[in-house]
Amino acid sequence: MQIARPRGTRDILPEEALRWRQIEDLIHHLCRLYGYGEIRTPVFEATELFLRGVGEATDIVEKEMYTFQSKGQRGRSLTLRPEGTAPVARAYLENNLHARPQPVKLYYFGPMFRYDRPQAGRYRQFHQFGAEVLGTDHPAADAEVIALAMAFFKALGLDGLQLQLNSIGCPLCRPVMREKLVEYFSVRVAECCPDCRQRFSRNPLRLLDCKEKVCREVGSQAPNPVDCLCPGCGEHFRQVRRYLDLMRLPYTLNPRLVRGLDYYTKTAFEIIVPGAGAQDAVGGGGRYDGLMQAIGGRAVPGVGFALGLERTLRLMEKQSASPEVPGPTVFVASAGETQDVVTKLVGDLRAAGLAADRDYMGRGLRAQMRYAQKLKAAYVLLAGEEELQRGRVILRDMQTGEQKEIRLEDAVNVLRAVAGK
RNA sequence: GUGGGUGUAGCUCAGCCGGUCAGAGCGCCAGACUGUGGAUCUGGAGGUCGUGGGUUCGAAGCCCAUCGCCCACCCCA
Structure with missing residues (x-):
């Protein structure tokens, strides 16, 4: 179990x-x-x-x-x-x-x-x-x-x-209130629910807020506490x-x-x-x-x-509508043997105050993109083998689908600028 | 404490009078598209049918018990 x-x-x-x-x-x-x-x-x-x-x-x-x-x-x-x-x-x-x-x-x-x-x-x-x-x-x-x-x-x-x-x-x-209520109810308690018959002696005030129909009926003409x-x-x-x-x-x-x-x-x-x-x-x-x-x-x-x-x-x-669950600002995707760069990049982005995430399931690039979308990432940084050889990574705007190459060393600053932080 | 309802995959549910009844959709994972999300198609993983007894040749389906959940009473927030 x-x-x-x-x-x-x-x-x-x-x-x-x-x-x-x-x-x-x-x-x-x-x-x-x-x-x-x-x-x-x-x-x-x-x-x-x-x-x-x-x-x-x-x-x-x-x-x-x-x-x-x-x-x-x-x-x-x-x-x-x-x-x-x-x-x-x-x-x-x-x-x-x-x-x-x-x-x-x-x-x-x-x-x-x-x-x-x-x-x-x-x-x-x-x-x-x-x-x-x-x-x-x-x-x-x-x-x-x-x-x-x-x-x-x-x-x-x-x-x-x-x-x-x-x-x-x-x-x-309170005593005045109590007395008036006792006076009113004393001839009618018999009609009330069992609970109220108990309350009558212990706490007559409570007879007023009983939810039972009969009791409401009985109490409909009861003295108003405010008048006392x-x-x-x-x-x-x-x-x-x-x-x-x-x-x-x-x-x-x-x-x-x-x-x-x-x-x-x-x-x-x-x-x-x-x-x-x-x-x-x-x-x-x-x-x-x-x-x-x-x-x-x-x-x-x-x-x-x-x-x-x-x-x-x-x-x-x-x-009201549910608040949106915010996604990461940037998802760092990998193409080819670029895990080390991804790891470092995610760390740098986070250290710079940007919400960043990455794949931990060994997904292919396609699946990483799907995942990034599900996380509601605003941007994807793609670390691809080819581009990295030239010291570049790809920045993709997930909203518009536009993407461009930027220098790896600029990545954090560009993201910061583009995310407004 | 009392009464009623309900419990089948992560979610929503189907499963007829007990006899291929372990199912669908969504979700998840993957492939088609071997380096690019949203669409489509295909496949895969995942369930002691809440749990424990009983009846039966045979139980998700019937009986009993138990637990959880929902609704109501009571009371409160």
């Missing part, structure tokens, strides 16, 4: 790697424009960080974490990171970033791991681009991270994305929307957009692709003013997002 890659993982081959490169370049470029600095945290962390930073009652923690014992007698429990925010929050605290000018604006890019059943747009190792603004609860920060996320998609030329927005309040308004916001949260929400309007970022209010955990506060948003099937969310985020304390630090407000890059790639494939 051949060894295959683990389930839910992928190999990224050269053609696709180009797209990744394109995306990565864009991420770094955009974040520079928006004033975010890159942070790289370990791919594994103490399990405890996610238990507390993601929430013990979440699917992620309950069944999707790759957790293992570290080596050694008292090896602690470690977990491959299932998301990026908790590690960034941890790093903020651990490196005393609160001592820097606030807010601290960070972005990250890298693999995340979740044990889940793979499906279109869902993998066990997947990549996220995320950004966080730490140390301020100013509504303009909420608007900025949203703007950055949207700018990313726009720069990739992706259309039809929808920004959904909601506010889920703070520990002050305390004055502070209400004002914050108004400000966020005002800033989004100022930046001409359209959004759709979605009162059913909910985060389950207490340290998620105020702004919640999601970016979806209508009609993309089951995995229609390409990104999401929100404010988490309670997170830092939940993982044992001081109270530091934060807001951020995470975008799924596999899903972004998927969209790009549907919506």
Whole structure:
């Protein structure tokens, strides 16, 4: 049996790697424009960080974490990171970033791991681009991270994305919200799905975003969380929307957009692709003013997002053309016993900064030409016995088919000139 | 974790009720054109028919199991 890659993982081959490169370049470029600095945290962390930073009652923690014992007698429990925010929050605290000018604006890019059943747009190792603004609860920060996320998609030329927005309040308004929901649902839970009957006691907010038809039906007249916001949260929400309007970022209010955990506060948003099937969310985020304390630090407000890059790639494939795989600038072909010259020439060309390649299959000249074409070489330098006796090689333009003899010693310079380098 | 579909050459797939069924196209390599790409023609390499059992005189095709992939549920990115 051949060894295959683990389930839910992928190999990224050269053609696709180009797209990744394109995306990565864009991420770094955009974040520079928006004033975010890159942070790289370990791919594994103490399990405890996610238990507390993601929430013990979440699917992620309950069944999707790759957790293992570290080596050694008292090896602690470690977990491959299932998301990026908790590690960034941890790093903020651990490196005393609160001592820097606030807010601290960070972005990250890298693999995340979740044990889940793979499906279109869902993998066990997947990549996220995320950004966080730490140390301020100013509504303009909420608007900025949203703007950055949207700018990313726009720069990739992706259309039809929808920004959904909601506010889920703070520990002050949450009890009110909860009470109203309990009141509304208490006489109706019986009709809901089994999951929701459980959620009812644990986390009534979650009843709102259940995808079951019956539950949607039952919840259709449910109180809107936004109506329960305390004055502070209400004002914050108004400000966020005002800033989004100022930046001409359209959004759709979605009162059913909910985060389950207490340290998620105020702004919640999601970016979806209508009609993309089951995995229609390409990104999401929100404010988490309670997170830092939940993982044992001081109270530091934060807001951020995470975008799924596999899903972004998927969209790009549907919506835009593939980038051309660039070929070598020059292919050095051989006719007769000229291998030594070819070897030297390729080396010289490369040393001069020109992308050069050659045959390694012992092909005849005809086959070398065919090969050069398949590689998409712009030029062919033909080292033929006859010409070499006169100190010449042939330069052929593969686009036009024109060719001429040039002096071997001039080859590198001529190529450099003709390739514009 | 649940349900449905699927697995034959590198790729896309054909293979009828089990009996020359190991196939096609594309790709790869080569030749025709012995020193010149794109077109055409010809030839070649390449497959334990996902894997392991079972039924049978005989299995790619039937049965069971297992693994992978796809789609959906759940959840998320």
